[in-house]
């Protein structure tokens with residue numbers, strides 16, 4: 001199995017240079033590696049926790065999707081979807097919520113930080129804190145565990161959330177697994193070699209410090225005018241400057257090759273003025289981002305295209321999530337009543353009962369066929385056509401007396417067929433989910449295997 005790499009991007013802001021260098025660019029690079037299945041999603045349910053401005057959320061989902069696509073994400077290679085298009089995620093979130101100790105959430109850094117701020121302000125400890133913030137780590141665990149991700153690239157501030165996801169997964173496995181592990185225990189991947197960009201004021205570039213350089217929005221003009229605001233020291237042109245101590249240099253370094261970086265450093269030491277340095281920085285950033293910005297703009301002008309890509313991503317994601325959540329529902333006891341009737345149908349068929357049964361018939365062309373009908377009256381499979389009714393009868397008996405496992409062939413997620421002496425004699429009705437197919441096969445196995 002390939003390594004599954006998964007990461008989410010909260011859709012509450014407009015991407016800036018720090019996001020690009022720290023998350024987007026390395027994640028896209030990782031998605032190109034061999035033996036990796038990448039899952040990147042827009043964490044729009046998470047966005048609701050901290051942003052009540054509906055238009056902002058809507059705009060941010062669009063901008064972030066366009067940004068990732070323009071930055072080189074290949075939706076044919078990566079499963080790229082919106083969290084809110086996969087209803088299995090909030091369903092899993094609830095199952096996990098019910099096995100998570102409240103005490104564990106009390107210890108979450110993000111929640112504790114808000115409480116500490118309230119205490120410092122001498123207001124109620126939980127003032128202004130919603131339940132979304134409190135159980136944020138459980139939703140994040142559901143994001144990760146839904147797809148059994150092995151590796152989760154995140155910022156250092158998210159390590160505790162990954163530990164919590166592992167705790168929660170273990171607890172669920174222990175309570176419901178009966179020796180089987182439903183969930184892989186995910187690992188955080190904190191990139192050591194990826195730069196944390198300084199913002200305009202030298203602190204980490206972050207929306208919350210309001211010190212960001214926009215990535216694509218506003219075009220090259222916005223880039224220039226923001227770079228102009230990067231704080232520098234007061235040394236004038238001609239005076240030697242210490243590159244390492246300058247934010248400008250650190251940003252340059254994140255875009256340039258090591259040779260270019262060395263040259264930039266020397267130019268500063270030799271007295272390059274800050275104005276010139278800023279101009280060089282803009283040119284270097286433009287070289288990488290200019291063509292991508294063109295793609296960004298054409299995507300932003302065509303949101304229908306983005307919607308299609310995301311819908312296709314949701315379809316791919318749900319092809320995994322739907323059967324998995326069925327399995328989990330079974331595990332916790334949310335079982336369909338039909339499943340139980342079907343297996344008793346199988347037992348009845350075994351003991352010669354009337355429930356599940358073979359039915360022979362002549363088709364429109366006058367050929368002889370048979371089908372197998374489940375307890376609920378629905379067809380489970382039908383045979384090929386035989387010219388001779390005796391041949392049809394013989395095939396029917398051979399299926400009943402044969403080695404079921406040897407006769408069964410699964411195809412894709414939803415189909416199956418039964419084979420005798422190397423040729424297909426019957427094809428299953430296509431199921432709506434792999435869980436439904438599993439139920440049908442279970443019923444057949446019981447009905448067709450010889451009675452002990």
Ligand code: TRP
Nearest residue numbers: 006007008009010043046140143
């Ligand atoms: N909490 C992450 C952040 O703020 C975003 C996120 C949500 C996420 N769900 C995730 C990241 C799952 C990785 C995996 O950065």
